[in-house]
Amino acid sequence: MSSENAYFVPHDAKWPIIGSIGLMLFFGGFAAQLNNMPSSSIVMTIGFLVLVYMMFGWFGEVINESESGSYKSNEDASFRVGMIWFIFSEVMFFAAFFGALYYIRTFSVPWIGGIGAGSVTNEYLWSSFEAMWPTNGPDNIGGDYQKMGPWGLPAINTLILLTSGVTVTWAHWGLIANKRKQLIFGLALTVILGFIFVALQALEYSHGYNDLNLTMASGVYGSTFYMLTGFHGFHVTVGAIMLAVMLVRSMKGHFTPENHFAFEATAWYWHFVDVVWLGLFVFVYWL
Amino acid sequence: MATVTDLHDDHHDHGPAKGLMRWVTTTNHKDIGTLYLIFALVMFMVGGAMAMVIRLELFQPGLQFVDPGFFNQMTTVHALVMIFGGVMPAFVGLANWMLPIMIGGPDMALPRMNNWSFWILPFAFAMLLGTFFMDGGAPAGGWTLYPPLVLQGGDGFSFMIFAIHMMGISSVMGAINVIVTILNMRAPGMTLMKMPLFVWTWFITAYLLIAVMPVLAGAVTMLLTDRFYDTTFFSAAGGGDPVLFQHIFWFFGHPEVYILILPAFGVISAIIPTFARKPLFGYSSMVYATSSIAFLSFIVWAHHMFTVGLPLQAELFFMYATMLIAVPTGVKVFNWISTMWKGSLTFETPMLFAIGFVIMFTIGGFSGLMLAIAPADFQYHDTYFVVAHFHYVLVTGAVYSIMASVYYWIPKWTGNMYSEKMGQWHFWLSTISVNILFFPQHFLGLAGMPRRIPDYSVQFAEFNMWSSIGGFAFGLSQVFFCYIVYKTIKGGEKATDQVWEGAEGLEWTLSSPPPYHSFSKAPEIK
Numbered sequence: 001m002s003s004e005n006a007y008f009v010p011h012d013a014k015w016p017i018i019g020s021i022g023l024m025l026f027f028g029g030f031a032a033q034l035n036n037m038p039s040s041s042i043v044m045t046i047g048f049l050v051l052v053y054m055m056f057g058w059f060g061e062v063i064n065e066s067e068s069g070s071y072k073s074n075e076d077a078s079f080r081v082g083m084i085w086f087i088f089s090e091v092m093f094f095a096a097f098f099g100a101l102y103y104i105r106t107f108s109v110p111w112i113g114g115i116g117a118g119s120v121t122n123e124y125l126w127s128s129f130e131a132m133w134p135t136n137g138p139d140n141i142g143g144d145y146q147k148m149g150p151w152g153l154p155a156i157n158t159l160i161l162l163t164s165g166v167t168v169t170w171a172h173w174g175l176i177a178n179k180r181k182q183l184i185f186g187l188a189l190t191v192i193l194g195f196i197f198v199a200l201q202a203l204e205y206s207h208g209y210n211d212l213n214l215t216m217a218s219g220v221y222g223s224t225f226y227m228l229t230g231f232h233g234f235h236v237t238v239g240a241i242m243l244a245v246m247l248v249r250s251m252k253g254h255f256t257p258e259n260h261f262a263f264e265a266t267a268w269y270w271h272f273v274d275v276v277w278l279g280l281f282v283f284v285y286w287l
Numbered sequence: 288m289a290t291v292t293d294l295h296d297d298h299h300d301h302g303p304a305k306g307l308m309r310w311v312t313t314t315n316h317k318d319i320g321t322l323y324l325i326f327a328l329v330m331f332m333v334g335g336a337m338a339m340v341i342r343l344e345l346f347q348p349g350l351q352f353v354d355p356g357f358f359n360q361m362t363t364v365h366a367l368v369m370i371f372g373g374v375m376p377a378f379v380g381l382a383n384w385m386l387p388i389m390i391g392g393p394d395m396a397l398p399r400m401n402n403w404s405f406w407i408l409p410f411a412f413a414m415l416l417g418t419f420f421m422d423g424g425a426p427a428g429g430w431t432l433y434p435p436l437v438l439q440g441g442d443g444f445s446f447m448i449f450a451i452h453m454m455g456i457s458s459v460m461g462a463i464n465v466i467v468t469i470l471n472m473r474a475p476g477m478t479l480m481k482m483p484l485f486v487w488t489w490f491i492t493a494y495l496l497i498a499v500m501p502v503l504a505g506a507v508t509m510l511l512t513d514r515f516y517d518t519t520f521f522s523a524a525g526g527g528d529p530v531l532f533q534h535i536f537w538f539f540g541h542p543e544v545y546i547l548i549l550p551a552f553g554v555i556s557a558i559i560p561t562f563a564r565k566p567l568f569g570y571s572s573m574v575y576a577t578s579s580i581a582f583l584s585f586i587v588w589a590h591h592m593f594t595v596g597l598p599l600q601a602e603l604f605f606m607y608a609t610m611l612i613a614v615p616t617g618v619k620v621f622n623w624i625s626t627m628w629k630g631s632l633t634f635e636t637p638m639l640f641a642i643g644f645v646i647m648f649t650i651g652g653f654s655g656l657m658l659a660i661a662p663a664d665f666q667y668h669d670t671y672f673v674v675a676h677f678h679y680v681l682v683t684g685a686v687y688s689i690m691a692s693v694y695y696w697i698p699k700w701t702g703n704m705y706s707e708k709m710g711q712w713h714f715w716l717s718t719i720s721v722n723i724l725f726f727p728q729h730f731l732g733l734a735g736m737p738r739r740i741p742d743y744s745v746q747f748a749e750f751n752m753w754s755s756i757g758g759f760a761f762g763l764s765q766v767f768f769c770y771i772v773y774k775t776i777k778g779g780e781k782a783t784d785q786v787w788e789g790a791e792g793l794e795w796t797l798s799s800p801p802p803y804h805s806f807s808k809a810p811e812i813k
Contacts, residue, residue, distance in 0.1 A: 006393075007392075007393045007394070007472070009314060009393060009394045009398050009804075010314055010398060010399055011304075011312075011314055012304065012312045012314075013312050013313075013314050013398070013399040013402045013403075014311075014312050015399070015403075016312075016399060016400075016402040016403035016406050017311050017312070017402075017406050019403055019407075020403065020406045020407050020409075020410050021410070023407060023410065023453060023456075024410040024411075024413070024414060024453070027414070027449035027450075027452065027453060028414055028446065028449070030445075030449060031414075031445035031446040031448070031449045032445075032446075034445040034511075034515050035422075035442040035445060037442070058399075074471065077471050078396040078397060078467050078471050078472075081396075081466065081467045081470050081471055082396070082397060082400075082463050082464075082467045085462075085463045085466055085467070085497055086459075086463060088497055088498070089459050089463075089497045089498075089500070089501045090501070092497070092498050092499065092501040092502055093501035093502070093504060093505055094505075095501075095502065095505075096501065096502045096504070096505025096506060096535055096538075097505055097509075099534075099535060099538070100505075100509065100520060100531060100535065103528070103531050103534060104520075104526065104527060104528065104531065107528070108523070108526065108527060108528035108530075108531060109526050111528075112523055112526065112528075116598070117596065117598055125523075135526045136519075136525060136526060137519060137522075137523070137524050137525035137526035137527070138523070138524060138526070139524035139525065141519055141522075141524060141525040141526075142517075142525075215517075216512065216516050216517055216518050217516075217517035217518070217519075219519050219525035219526050219527075220518075220519050220520065220525050220526035220527045221526070222518070223509075223512070223513075223518035223519055223520050223525070223527065224520075226518075227508075227509065227512065227518065227520075
């Protein structure tokens with residue numbers, strides 16, 4: 001074994017403990033804030049800033065190591081396998097919320113409406129309730145509301161995300177062919193499309209809250225709608241930030257046609273977020 | 288790939304750093320393994336103390352020592368601490384220590400992340416245990432967190448949810464690290480089907496962890512929004528369903544119990560061949576059986592919910608799917624016994640714990656089969672029979688395998704032999720007391736005593752007293768275990784590199800204790 005193939009084992013990792021402290025301050029502050037405990041939002045903010053500091057520091061260190069050539073094919077393979085399994089964990093995270101949606105639409109709402117096993121429940125508790133979708137339940141939780149239709153903003157957002165999937169691939173082709181301009185232009189387009197998506201999503205939420213009376217409290221329709229789209233929107237935001245970092249790195253001259261794991265991982269993540277959106281569009285907005 | 292370079296230090300001797308910061312900033316898999324194991328032992332004692340409170344209150348009928356609210360906090364947090372703080376970190380610690388060595392790799396694949404996986408845990412448990420001092424006390428709705436009960440807790444509720452999120456982040460990162468290490472760090476020639484079974488079982492465990500920890504995170508997030516943001520996922524008034532939570536929770540929860548036992552299977556499959564001085568019987572069938580169990584674990588979750596009002600078809604499906612698990616599990620037990628058959632057996636402490644595991648885990652498996660029968664479960668559900676069942680598989684199963692592996696590998700870790708005499712005492716004290724503790728609970732359950740209650744009808748008094756006496760004895764035996772571990776770390780007869788005459792595997796080719804960086808050169812795999 002030549003030492004050129006030696007596996008890189010870093011030493012003296014200070015960022016993890018900083019991350020742990022940040023995580024506890026952030027989550028602890030958040031939990032305290034939910035209970036209206038004093039100065040909890042300050043703790044939460046400090047925790048968030050510590051986490052941001054940790055990410056800058058940790059990723060900065062990794063980028064430096066990468067640029068100085070510490071990572072060879074073996075480290076690269078570790079990162080790739082790790083990223084794939086991380087995305088799998090995210091798939092399962094979304095699966096919990098999609099599963100909740102399917103269960104509610106297929107079982108719980110029809111049962112409350114008296115179908116199958118629920119006939120007695122319906123007769124004694126909610127005899128006036130008829131199963132339908134969307135619904136805010138037999139108690140009309142949150143008051144009357146309107147459904148968020150698929151063919152306005154959501155359809156535009158679908159086009160935006162699909163287009164961004166194309167532009168990020170185009171940027172990748174540029175990177176492989178060592179065409180820096182194509183890389184930077186493609187990435188910039190993707191970042192812009194990503195943030196437009198987030199902005200339109202915010203617009204849609206304000207439309208829902210202000211015009212449709214569709215809120216998180218609008219029964220189970222509002223719950224699933226905001227949980228699924230909100231969780232996805234959060235992921236798009238994170239993905240767009242990741243893409244922005246890749247853009248800055250590309251402009252600084254990072255990445256080579258052979259060695260650009262960070263770019264690819266971000267692209268994978270972006271495609272994953274894209275695919276989840278298609279599921280949302282079909283099952284939350286359309287059907 | 289198998290040598291280690293250190294691009295930060297100029298000098299090439301890179302032993303451990305000095306002082307406390309060594310443990311905080313370490314990226315060494317052995318250091319992190321040690322941290323995990325010590326953390327698990329501490330949590331085992333914390334959770335054990337709660338169990339002592341439970342057994343003390345149940346020593347006699349009537350309310351003597353604690354009020355019912357506090358009793359419920361004890362049962363809830365005892366479970367959370369033992370599962371997420373005791374057994375899981377103990378196995379991750381074993382994985383950290385042993386996996387890179389067993390596959391002939393230089394370290395874990397993602398060493399910095401490895402450090403973070405561990406260092407999240409003390410903070411997460413500080414948050415969880417901190418809830419005892421808040422308004423309304425610690426969570427008291429049971430570790431299964433069923434709504435609507437759990438939503439009625441005090442201030443501790445939101446802290447518990449975020450503590451669970453932190454444990455989840457830690458577990459997922461740890462599991463990713465394990466998978467990447469196994470896929471990418473094996474020495475040349477270490478093919479998948481040559482890996483020791485402990486590596487295989489951890490590989491599958493890590494897959495289960497990555498698949499289900501995020502599902503738990505999703506479930507508790509919905510609890511959080513139901514309580515604080517007016518969503519109605521688990522409220523029928525808004526069109527949701529409290530049973531939905533049970534489905535999501537047990538979709539996590541059932542694979543979770545295999546997460547707690549599969550690494551145990553791997554440990555036992557290492558120890559029994561060593562002390563039988565025979566290779567493991569049916570290696571490849573062990574691999575396939577483990578994979579089958581992992582697959583089946585995803586399609587049996589509703590057997591925890593037989594009495595909740597499922598459609599008949601669901602009851603039948605989940606009943607038969609659950610019984611199917613007995614097949615691969617039976618293959619494993621058969622293989623362990625066949626390994627011992629006509630072997631040159633000796634009964635050192637690790638082997639005693641391993642045999643204790645095989646016998647008592649099988650008892651727990653059989654009571655599990657009884658519970659799998661849906662019509663019978665209507666009688667057993669939420670009784671002490673269930674408590675007896677899962678303590679047989681988790682205490683005399685998972686915990687026994689951890690004890691076995693500590694005795695098996697501690698000479699390798701510390702370079703010192705433990706006191707065989709004390710180890711034998713520990714085994715027999717534990718085994719007698721644990722059966723006095725849990726066996727009567729079968730009878731209590733069959734007679735109808737419900738679980739999670741601080742008081743009970745007088746006809747249950749005698750068995751409960753026996754159970755409590757066994758509980759106190761078992762608790763004391765584990766204090767003795769701590770002493771044995773402490774004493775072995777401090778000193779003792781020097782261990783040889785081989786340690787056990789019949790032991791095979793790469794860990795025994797290294798010195799005892801092994802060098803700070805295990806394989807500076809990739810070992811040759813035969």
